[in-house]
Amino acid sequence: MVLDSPLPQLDHLFDYAIPDELADDAVLGARVSVPLRSAGRSANGFIVDLAESSEFGGALSPLSSVVSSVPVLTPTLWTLARRVADRSAGSAMDVLRLAIPPRQVRVEKTWAAAPPPERPSVERRTVPGFAPGTLDRLAPGERYAISAIPTLTATSAGVWLPDWSFTLAALAVNQLAEGRSAILCVPDYRDVEHLLAALDDLGVGAAVARADAKQTPAARYRAYLDGLHPVPRIVVGNRSAVYAPAHDLGLIALWDDGDPLHQEQLAPYVHARDVALTRQEMSGSALVFAAHSRSTETQRLVELGWLHEVAPTPPIRPRVVVSRASGDDAMTSQARIPSSAWRAVDEALHHGPVLVQVARPGYAPHLACRRCGTRAHCSVCHGPLQLATARSRPSCRWCGHLAAGWSCETCHDTAFRVTAAGTGRTAEELGRAFPRYRVVVSDGDAPKFEVGPEPALVIATRGAEPVAAGGYAAVLLVDADRMLARESLRVAEDCLRWWSNAAALAAPRAPVLLIGVEAPVANAFALWQQPRFASEELAERRELGFPPAVRSATLTGTRDAVDAALTALPAEYRSRVLGPTVDEAGDSVAILRVDYGHARAVAEQLRATVVAQAAKRRRPTPGRRAPKAPPTLRVRFDDPEMLS
Numbered sequence: 001m002v003l004d005s006p007l008p009q010l011d012h013l014f015d016y017a018i019p020d021e022l023a024d025d026a027v028l029g030a031r032v033s034v035p036l037r038s039a040g041r042s043a044n045g046f047i048v049d050l051a052e053s054s055e056f057g058g059a060l061s062p063l064s065s066v067v068s069s070v071p072v073l074t075p076t077l078w079t080l081a082r083r084v085a086d087r088s089a090g091s092a093m094d095v096l097r098l099a100i101p102p103r104q105v106r107v108e109k110t111w112a113a114a115p116p117p118e119r120p121s122v123e124r125r126t127v128p129g130f131a132p133g134t135l136d137r138l139a140p141g142e143r144y145a146i147s148a149i150p151t152l153t154a155t156s157a158g159v160w161l162p163d164w165s166f167t168l169a170a171l172a173v174n175q176l177a178e179g180r181s182a183i184l185c186v187p188d189y190r191d192v193e194h195l196l197a198a199l200d201d202l203g204v205g206a207a208v209a210r211a212d213a214k215q216t217p218a219a220r221y222r223a224y225l226d227g228l229h230p231v232p233r234i235v236v237g238n239r240s241a242v243y244a245p246a247h248d249l250g251l252i253a254l255w256d257d258g259d260p261l262h263q264e265q266l267a268p269y270v271h272a273r274d275v276a277l278t279r280q281e282m283s284g285s286a287l288v289f290a291a292h293s294r295s296t297e298t299q300r301l302v303e304l305g306w307l308h309e310v311a312p313t314p315p316i317r318p319r320v321v322v323s324r325a326s327g328d329d330a331m332t333s334q335a336r337i338p339s340s341a342w343r344a345v346d347e348a349l350h351h352g353p354v355l356v357q358v359a360r361p362g363y364a365p366h367l368a369c370r371r372c373g374t375r376a377h378c379s380v381c382h383g384p385l386q387l388a389t390a391r392s393r394p395s396c397r398w399c400g401h402l403a404a405g406w407s408c409e410t411c412h413d414t415a416f417r418v419t420a421a422g423t424g425r426t427a428e429e430l431g432r433a434f435p436r437y438r439v440v441v442s443d444g445d446a447p448k449f450e451v452g453p454e455p456a457l458v459i460a461t462r463g464a465e466p467v468a469a470g471g472y473a474a475v476l477l478v479d480a481d482r483m484l485a486r487e488s489l490r491v492a493e494d495c496l497r498w499w500s501n502a503a504a505l506a507a508p509r510a511p512v513l514l515i516g517v518e519a520p521v522a523n524a525f526a527l528w529q530q531p532r533f534a535s536e537e538l539a540e541r542r543e544l545g546f547p548p549a550v551r552s553a554t555l556t557g558t559r560d561a562v563d564a565a566l567t568a569l570p571a572e573y574r575s576r577v578l579g580p581t582v583d584e585a586g587d588s589v590a591i592l593r594v595d596y597g598h599a600r601a602v603a604e605q606l607r608a609t610v611v612a613q614a615a616k617r618r619r620p621t622p623g624r625r626a627p628k629a630p631p632t633l634r635v636r637f638d639d640p641e642m643l644s
Helices: 075-087 092-099 105-113 163-177 189-201 217-226 239-243 272-283 296-303 339-348 423-433 480-484 491-503 520-526 530-544 559-567 596-615
Strands: 031-035 042-046 065-068 143-147 152-154 160-162 181-185 208-211 234-237 249-255 286-291 308-310 319-323 354-358 366-369 416-420 438-442 456-461 474-477 511-515 551-557 577-582 588-594 633-637
Touching (some): 092 239, 160 189, 163 234, 163 286, 181 239, 208 217, 234 239, 239 272, 249 272, 423 438, 480 491, 491 520, 491 530, 551 596, 559 577, 559 633, 596 633
Parallel strands (some): 143 286, 208 234, 249 286, 319 511, 354 474
Antiparallel strands (some): 031 065, 152 160, 551 588, 551 633, 577 588
């Protein structure tokens, strides 16, 4: 069995004896409680394997109890968790906590008493927009990188959805018609809603299981238990859905794998794309990565021949116009938007809503000294100061501390000036410029899911753009230069993805205006050549030895722990280390770059060092128990922001 413990030194299988009175309930995958041979403690875990005998020569401790006889840990999930953990130098139990929802006793009893569901009966669907026969019959083992169609499509009930949701829904329905399951993994709840609406329009709502963070714990656990039945189904959810149980898995599909929401924020920090690749190799199912803008990781797999490219036939692309703003430093809407774009907005508002994408939420997300222009920072955490609303006092965007008594660290002046406009100020300025039209703001604080076809100005941050009925009459990307100014290895790739997803919300032939950028990424966006740009980005990273051309491992901890981990590696790897350096928290940080062929061996060695460091204990004070030592070394493979 595997113990449910955060200690890395306990990340292996333990042998326990099954008492006769528990033999009927102690099935493979059941939750059990076992004793530990220290201080009379106990621990929970899962049964991974059953055998008649043990290689251990001594007497085995018996199971304490069977917490639940429902086999929630399937052999497939255990193998997947073990492979994913080994690949990322993590613990298999950390993966299982992400995959298996917490137990809900009442839900479990209701599920056990209910009759198993019947096998759904559905008809095959064509996948419109692509060459006949290309995607209509995905065979097991086929792998594709799909360039999604950048348009909107209406359901039979008149609800407008992105076209990609119908593409993935049709692929999943075709698998269901052949008696196989499908897993559709998307970044956030808005995408989940789009897919559920598309599947409902295709008439398969009853065979769909939702698995995302918006669900209640009871609903999520019930959806997981339903997957244990030997009946095909379609699973729709965010990054953890890629682990969901699915009978006879025929398809794994990821939408927009470049979105950072696919990256797990808990150890072992595995990306859903990597889990999908591992699970596809295990199951032999079909694999699809679909997006408007291709990630460099997907492009690498295409160039290796692992994925095959599929594009719409005939090619469909938005009408993109690249325009340079007239004033780079002024913050008024007239300066941020050139006269040609101003006229386009005025004309488009006669026909429908206009989308304006901005970089930041709030009113003024950045402030600076009025005299010398130095960026204003919080005196407590050194975070950026902002104005949340037009009448609010300056406060820190990180910790919320009010900037009372602030003075410039350079010239000691006490007055601010605004250096960036967020959704609030942009809405205020455009509302004054177009007083006859309604202004709608959609950002992380007040997201909007959809807007009607009536003329309106929709101000939205990237990723929070609502879907307009029939599409937007015009799309303005006004803070493109500020988006590109972010310090990140992936900044150009991210910007192209943000702009492409916004452009896909435009009505046919509606103008999409990119303002203030003339870089190569703008040319790729204007020509709708995202795969070419991803290929060029990948070629540059190969020359520099940066991911995804190589794998990276970020080591964080005390200086002694990081040095010990690097010293334990073979000499040829120690020469490819960036650092160690010290981060803001005072920890030592080093970045190791390693070729894919040697990554497994390096992960095993780093994992051994993590276990050795965790096994060390502080010397206890006489008469007192030893305190728990904090982790001295953390390893994160493929950190997307390692050079930010």
